[in-house]
Amino acid sequence: MAVAAGSDTGSNQVQPKPGKIGTSESQGQGKRAALLVTPAVILLTVVIVYPLIQGVLMSFQKDSGLDPATGMFVAGGFAGISNYTHWLLQQCPTPSGEMVSCPPGSLGAQFWPAFWVTIFFTVVTVILETVLGMWFAMIMNRKLRGRGLLRAAILIPWAIPTAVTAKLAAFVFAFAGIVNAILNTEILWTGEEWPSRFAIIFTDVWKTTPFMALLILAGLQTIPADVYEAASMDGATKWQQFTRVTLPLVRPALIVAVMFRTLDVLRIYDLPAILTGGANGTTTLSILVVDQIRQGFNSAAALSTLTFLLVFFVAFLFIKFAGANVTADHQPKLEKVK
Amino acid sequence: MRARKTIGAALATCAALVLAACSSGSTSSGGGGAADSTQDARGPITYVQGKDNSNVVRPLIEKWNSSHPNEQVTFKEQTDQADQQHDDLVQHFQAQDPSYDVVSVDVVWTAEFAAKGWLQALTDKLKFDTAGMLEPTIKAATYNNTLYAAPNTSDAGLLYYRTDLVPTPPATWDEMIADCPIAQQNGMGCYAGQFFQYEGLTVNAAEAINTGGGEIVGPDGKTATVDSAESAKGLSLLADNYANGNIPKEAITFKEEESRLAFESGKLLFLRNWPYVYKLASTDSTSVVQGKFGVAPLPGLTADKPGASSLGGHSLGMSVYSKNKATALDFMKFITNAENEKFQLTQGSLAPVLGALYDDPELIAQFPYLPTLKISIENAIPRPVSPFYPAVTKAIQDNAYEAIQGTKSVQQALTDMQAAITSATGGS
Numbered sequence: 001m002a003v004a005a006g007s008d009t010g011s012n013q014v015q016p017k018p019g020k021i022g023t024s025e026s027q028g029q030g031k032r033a034a035l036l037v038t039p040a041v042i043l044l045t046v047v048i049v050y051p052l053i054q055g056v057l058m059s060f061q062k063d064s065g066l067d068p069a070t071g072m073f074v075a076g077g078f079a080g081i082s083n084y085t086h087w088l089l090q091q092c093p094t095p096s097g098e099m100v101s102c103p104p105g106s107l108g109a110q111f112w113p114a115f116w117v118t119i120f121f122t123v124v125t126v127i128l129e130t131v132l133g134m135w136f137a138m139i140m141n142r143k144l145r146g147r148g149l150l151r152a153a154i155l156i157p158w159a160i161p162t163a164v165t166a167k168l169a170a171f172v173f174a175f176a177g178i179v180n181a182i183l184n185t186e187i188l189w190t191g192e193e194w195p196s197r198f199a200i201i202f203t204d205v206w207k208t209t210p211f212m213a214l215l216i217l218a219g220l221q222t223i224p225a226d227v228y229e230a231a232s233m234d235g236a237t238k239w240q241q242f243t244r245v246t247l248p249l250v251r252p253a254l255i256v257a258v259m260f261r262t263l264d265v266l267r268i269y270d271l272p273a274i275l276t277g278g279a280n281g282t283t284t285l286s287i288l289v290v291d292q293i294r295q296g297f298n299s300a301a302a303l304s305t306l307t308f309l310l311v312f313f314v315a316f317l318f319i320k321f322a323g324a325n326v327t328a329d330h331q332p333k334l335e336k337v338k
Numbered sequence: 339m340r341a342r343k344t345i346g347a348a349l350a351t352c353a354a355l356v357l358a359a360c361s362s363g364s365t366s367s368g369g370g371g372a373a374d375s376t377q378d379a380r381g382p383i384t385y386v387q388g389k390d391n392s393n394v395v396r397p398l399i400e401k402w403n404s405s406h407p408n409e410q411v412t413f414k415e416q417t418d419q420a421d422q423q424h425d426d427l428v429q430h431f432q433a434q435d436p437s438y439d440v441v442s443v444d445v446v447w448t449a450e451f452a453a454k455g456w457l458q459a460l461t462d463k464l465k466f467d468t469a470g471m472l473e474p475t476i477k478a479a480t481y482n483n484t485l486y487a488a489p490n491t492s493d494a495g496l497l498y499y500r501t502d503l504v505p506t507p508p509a510t511w512d513e514m515i516a517d518c519p520i521a522q523q524n525g526m527g528c529y530a531g532q533f534f535q536y537e538g539l540t541v542n543a544a545e546a547i548n549t550g551g552g553e554i555v556g557p558d559g560k561t562a563t564v565d566s567a568e569s570a571k572g573l574s575l576l577a578d579n580y581a582n583g584n585i586p587k588e589a590i591t592f593k594e595e596e597s598r599l600a601f602e603s604g605k606l607l608f609l610r611n612w613p614y615v616y617k618l619a620s621t622d623s624t625s626v627v628q629g630k631f632g633v634a635p636l637p638g639l640t641a642d643k644p645g646a647s648s649l650g651g652h653s654l655g656m657s658v659y660s661k662n663k664a665t666a667l668d669f670m671k672f673i674t675n676a677e678n679e680k681f682q683l684t685q686g687s688l689a690p691v692l693g694a695l696y697d698d699p700e701l702i703a704q705f706p707y708l709p710t711l712k713i714s715i716e717n718a719i720p721r722p723v724s725p726f727y728p729a730v731t732k733a734i735q736d737n738a739y740e741a742i743q744g745t746k747s748v749q750q751a752l753t754d755m756q757a758a759i760t761s762a763t764g765g766s
Contacts (some may be wrong), residue, residue, distance in 0.1 A: 066453060066560065066725060066763070073454050073725065095764030104740075105733040105755030174596065175588035186380040190534070191590040191743075279535035279739065294424070294728040295762070 052308075055301045059083050063296030076298065082294045083302035096248035107292050110283055111303075116312075118284045121201065122265040128205045130258055133212025138246075140213065141220045166274035169203040173275070196280040200272050204265070212257050219253025220246070252323075259318040266311050285310070372583045374663075377718045381662040382410045383439035383669065386427070387652075389418035392686035402672055407663040420444060431456040431657065439660040440669055442652045443487050445478040445720060446727050449559055451655060452481040453725035454575060454745050458656040464667050471674075472712075475691040478720035479653040481559065486655065487672045489691040491682060493650030494714040495531075495545060496633045496707060498601060498609040498619070507634035509641045511549075511575055514608060518584045521607040527586030530600065531610035534593050535739040540721060540731045541648040542610065543738035547572040548646035548719045549639055554734065555759065559724040562759035564734075565752045571639070573748050590742060600626055610636060610724030610764065612650065616707050635713045649718040651689065689715070 060083070062076025085091055090109055092102040102108030140151050157165070172178050172191035180187060189195045223246065231241050247254075269286035272278060278287040285307045292300040382535060387395055390413075399411050407414045416423045424447060431454065446652065451457045460466040466488050468476045475489035496515075499507045503524065507512035518528040531545075532538030544554060547564065550572020554564045579585045592600070594611060601609040602625040609615070616633065619625050638646030654670045657664060672678065679690040683701065689711060695701060696712035722730050733755050741751035 050619050064454075069556075071453055071725075092761040093764075100761075103738040103761055104754040105758035106729065106761055107732065108761075109758075175591050186587075188588060188591055191588070277534070279564065291728075291732070294421075295726070295732075309523075 059302035061298040063298045092154045114288045125204045129212045132209045136213035136215035145252040155210045162270045166271045173199045193281045196276045215257035223249045343366045379662045380665045383441045384412045386414045387442035388416045388423045394686040434659045436659045441665045444657040449481045449723045449725045452486040457486040458658045459636045471691045474718040487653035491651045491688040494647040494718045501632045502630040528584040530589040531606040533590045540734045555722045560763040562756045565756035633707045633710045647714045647718040649720045733758035
């Protein structure tokens, strides 16, 4: 999951600006460069652009329906935007053909709840992971005895596959599990709405804070020590050093880390799928997509296109307004801050 | 994004899907009515099934192969996850893959695959004889009054009870609830099944609804008929007893394994579960109920009729794209003959579909639960045989869960269930 997630995000980001390399230094070698880049472009087209277009095309087809005479499925035909209105307006057809709001227990009724719970998970886990990750990174950045060991210890949760973490968490949060035993409580961690959400958030934060810490640590290590020396000469307190020196200088790395995590949580699937199965108000958009695939591909294609647009939009916001810079180096940003 | 990738994988087959969907309008697919040379053809075939955990399939195939040198069977093993097996079959059927000849079909997939035109109807030349097989297992393999698969293994729910605390098992829900003070005195929960929101809840809720006399969909497999007084009576058995504590509150986090472990650690007086628990509860070193439990048919509403179990198990389906259907049919007959049904029971504890095996004293000595299981299967009602099963089960799970939790009244849950099933199966 970790590797797959990283490469996905990476390719999405890199893709829009392939031309930059050619413009600056290698003017004379443009042809050869183009030749060398071609296989990569073809590969990206085949594995990213083609499925994307095909998915969008599918989303405008109706799912197959049952022919009442034969009891056999027949193709649904062109759907227009009805697959999209089905999700966005939560409208379901009745046997007589009119549209009514989707009844509870149908997937259509779960779009907006799934959307908001996904946003909720994203906001809460990213905030917690950023604060904790910052703290961990600063500890790891100190020169202290056993620093290697400390770094390794902090990174362990990140090294465990999410599916395994989720399964472990399911045991930990079981009714007869460790959490209830330690707290001496009888909470149904996977049987009620808020405990379920808490369990998911707790596990996700436990697992991915190290990732955040690692990216922030990389940023911290680019800050030269003499900046701090100068600051303390000028009489800055530790807190002032943190807010005036550390934060601005680590900001580029921090934004990238926050963006990666945000995009990651927006498509969270495996952790809630294994820990709660989407029960008790923990169905995220990705879980909904997978559920829908079993009920009809074309409607699922529309839903996954919507999910893609959401992720794309958020990534766009980050790059446009928060100044996340994932392709070039960080140098210009640093100078601007100073 | 994981979900996008799944779609991406499906896209490889999606072109085929579009083509298949278009062409199915003009040619008659699925019914296999037209003269079809593949129906007489013999030759090598492939058998597809989920992970062969207890080494049942391989010996059977070896046995077949040694006597059929020109009709060799190759075994294609899938994963042990039901969802993945389902999706794998769907992808191969969509690609019209002729190399999937005989496939193992979960009873709840039969209608979907049949309605898509992927399963060969077992009629005329390819008639499969179901004589001696238990009625509900045949029903589960039948869609639109046509047999689309050969019943192979079965499964049904049993009521496990503590013989040291309850000498005679309850025949009705009333009797069972009357025994609940015994559980209270011993500081244990009274009754539990699988009430977490997943496929197991569909099984348990359908059992309650059917026991109450209700039904989920009509005989056509798509008309919702669940909103009735009988269904309300059935679902209330679960909702009321959860509300008053006869069903312990942790039961809404129970799947099969959690409920088994609770019973084995002495925390439950009565448990609804599948036959596989019998051996584990008798032999697990951590089980405190060894030698102290028995099995009975699920409790009914009245003493003259046991509760209606849901039906589990697998059937053998023949792909319409198979090139050697005569061989495929022979192989299906071979797997399901008495000798090999018996082997599947003794080797893999798989419940047979042949009624006679349940009366075999030798087998009963080895599997003491067989006579009870037979009663349970005979009274079983298959989960809705509907081509829209994924939507139907979702509608049942979501609403039954809220009814048991008490966040929704039983009546409201049934009304919503009815509406959700109608919208999934009717609108298209």
